[in-house]
Amino acid sequence: MKISTNWPKIAVLVLLAGSAVIFLFELIDPPGDSTRTDISIPKLTALAEKGEKAFVTNCATCHGVNAVGTDKGPPLVHDIYNPGHHADVAFYLAAKNGVRQHHWPFGNMPPQPQVSEADLEAILKYVRELQVANGITSRPHKM
CATH class of the missing domain: 1.10.760.10 (Cytochrome c-like domain)
Known part of the structure; x- marks a missing residue:
């Protein structure tokens, strides 16, 4: 397999693998902490x-x-x-x-x-x- 002739295929595979890893990371570890306790409580209306x-x-x-x-x-x-x-x-x-x-x-x-x-x-x-x-x-x- 020559890298020079197959580099587009390799690039696509690398991009797909990277996308899959990012997707799985987001699925397993959603944005930020799921709880916090240090919030400010305002004077409420x-x-x-x-x-x-x-x-x-x-x-x-x-x-x-x-x-x-x-x-x-x-x-x-x-x-x-x-x-x-x-x-x-x-x-x-x-x-x-x-x-x-x-x-x-x-x-x-x-x-x-x-x-x-x-x-x-x-x-x-x-x-x-x-x-x-x-x-x-x-x-x-x-x-």
């Missing part, structure tokens, strides 16, 4: 305070106290959930319809039919206020 109560009742079992994540679900105070990547509607749809696993290795999130629209609005306000207090703001999504 009245709506966010209601959201905190609803979050504790409906979401904290999986997403952790103050949305820092647990071994059952991802942190929502994480840059991957900035509004430019996960708009507010994504949270509404996740609660209403559930969501398939796509960033973290926790499995699919089931629908949460017990959470009302009003509670969802308050929960989202709470999560967004926590995010802003921790430097997570809207950035354009890049694929």
